[in-house]
Amino acid sequence: MSSFDVAIIGGGVIGCSIALELAAEKLNVVVLDRDEPAQGASWAAAGMLSPGPDSPESLLLVPFAKESLRLYPGFIAALEEASGLSTGFARGGTLAPFFEPDGESQRDLMVAEYRRMGIPIEPIPLEAARELESGLGPAARALAWLPDEATVDPRLLMAALLIAISQRCVEIRSGYTVTSVLCESDRCTGVMAGGKRISAKTVVVAAGCYSATITKGNAPEDIWLARYAPTHPVRGQMVALRSTQLHLRRVLRSERGYVVPRPDGRIVAGSTLEDVGFENHVTPAGMLKILDAALELVPALANAEVKETWSGLRPGTPDHLPILGPTDIEGLFIATGHYRNGILLAPATAKLLRDCILRGKIASDTEVFSPLRFAARKPQAVNSKRATALS
Numbered sequence: 001m002s003s004f005d006v007a008i009i010g011g012g013v014i015g016c017s018i019a020l021e022l023a024a025e026k027l028n029v030v031v032l033d034r035d036e037p038a039q040g041a042s043w044a045a046a047g048m049l050s051p052g053p054d055s056p057e058s059l060l061l062v063p064f065a066k067e068s069l070r071l072y073p074g075f076i077a078a079l080e081e082a083s084g085l086s087t088g089f090a091r092g093g094t095l096a097p098f099f100e101p102d103g104e105s106q107r108d109l110m111v112a113e114y115r116r117m118g119i120p121i122e123p124i125p126l127e128a129a130r131e132l133e134s135g136l137g138p139a140a141r142a143l144a145w146l147p148d149e150a151t152v153d154p155r156l157l158m159a160a161l162l163i164a165i166s167q168r169c170v171e172i173r174s175g176y177t178v179t180s181v182l183c184e185s186d187r188c189t190g191v192m193a194g195g196k197r198i199s200a201k202t203v204v205v206a207a208g209c210y211s212a213t214i215t216k217g218n219a220p221e222d223i224w225l226a227r228y229a230p231t232h233p234v235r236g237q238m239v240a241l242r243s244t245q246l247h248l249r250r251v252l253r254s255e256r257g258y259v260v261p262r263p264d265g266r267i268v269a270g271s272t273l274e275d276v277g278f279e280n281h282v283t284p285a286g287m288l289k290i291l292d293a294a295l296e297l298v299p300a301l302a303n304a305e306v307k308e309t310w311s312g313l314r315p316g317t318p319d320h321l322p323i324l325g326p327t328d329i330e331g332l333f334i335a336t337g338h339y340r341n342g343i344l345l346a347p348a349t350a351k352l353l354r355d356c357i358l359r360g361k362i363a364s365d366t367e368v369f370s371p372l373r374f375a376a377r378k379p380q381a382v383n384s385k386r387a388t389a390l391s
Contacts, residue, residue: 004030004171006357007191007200009178009214011037013045013154013342014335015206016161017075017350023168025358030200031170032193034177034210038158041208041342044238044312046260046270047157048251049150049344050094052119057320060368062117065341068348072150075347083163088153088263092250095129095136096144099254099296103141110144120148135246135298151251153262154343178207180215181225181332188331202357204333209233209278209315211323211336228327228371229334233313235274236340237286241267241294243304257293259301266307269294275316282309314339324352324369325362333357334371 006022008015011033019029031037049072051065076089098106107123114121124145130136132145166172176193181203183189190199205211205225212226240262248261260268272286287309294301317323317337322345326333335353338345356362362370 002030002196003190003199004028005200006030006202006204007032007198008204008206009191009193010206010208010211010336011172011174012040012042012206012208013038013158013161013346014042014208014338014349015204016158016165017346018204018206018335018353019165019170020161020168021350021354022357023165023170025354029165029170030198031165031172032176032178032191032198033172033174034207036174037172038155038162041312041314042154042158044236044310045154045343046238046258046268047088047152047154047343048094048253048258048260049152050146050253051344052114052117052146054340055320059117061321061341062119063365064348064369065344066118068345069148069150071347071351072152072344076152079157079160079164082167083160085156085160085163086263087157087160089150089157090152090263091148091150092261093132094146094149094251094253095124095133096146096253097129097136097140097297098142098144099139099256100141107142107144114144114146119146121146133248133250133252135248135300136252137296137299139296149251151260152343156263157343178214181205183329183332186329188329200331202331202333204335204353204357205229206335208336208338208342209313211315211334227375228332229323229336230318230374231315231323231337232275232317233278233280234316234339235276235280235311236271236314237274237282237290237311238268238270238309239287239290239294239306240308241269241301241304242307243267243301245303246298246300248298252297254293254297256296257290259294259297267294267298267301267304269301278313280311280313282311286311315342318374322349322369323371323374324349324366325356325371327371328375 211229323337
């Protein structure tokens, strides 16, 4: 039987970032992933670092998102130094065009809202916007400029992160599906993974949309970890384009979609929000939606080459907020449900979990993310799609 100070379930950006923080504190850490680390939602992400709300529910997330964006330059510098790899981090800002007839009023509402939240934003004339990005489509009625927004290439980020945690002696185990969390007298003692018992004083559940499929050991089969982490998969489809006629320098984002430049010259366009269970594949309807939005933003992409299509499963939650912090089982912590913001929120999440685990404290402004907000709910039995994902 293996024994560790901390077992982290999930090898995405959240789990690996937490491992990096805890290993820096000289803890013996293992990361367990059901497939290959860095191949899930983190690999599929667009990499936009935008702290603004994308729904009314996410207003509560803004202070935490702003803090994580503030931490990002230091996070990136440490990763690139440790790994010797570039992460594609760039602070080029974002242009947000509005295409509706009432575009100016929509833009002005966004500017007022963002300013109330302390997020830098300015209205920008169409002519000035086209000087920043010549490929901007002619149908835009109004634009906002967000100068502090940044991007990172998630695949490069994860490659650097895996090297960095390996250098800190974090053990990474691929193909280890965690089936249950082990508990004795309301004290977490480890996990069952790959048919083996792994002992750990602390367990962190960072398994994304699969978090709710893990059982609590020594309990009836209908008591799932969904008591604390009722995550569900939300599919997002993506496409990568390459154009020899266009050099996109910054993000363009509307309410219908976005385009994001990559360091290698590709342009990533997305995305969809689909409640289809664990079905992880691209569809013609999804591609049509994405490409229509991309061509509205940048018509010159009509002749671009389609280089790649893919999809990922984001971890959604009932209230669209992440689930972060301790449970009422000693030694069991949750760090999941980041939905569309896992890449952005990784640095702040890692520090929050570090403080919870090592110092027993959690900032008052993050208590809204507590796993205990769901604990009174009766978890639902695993449906057929979920059962298939576990097999």
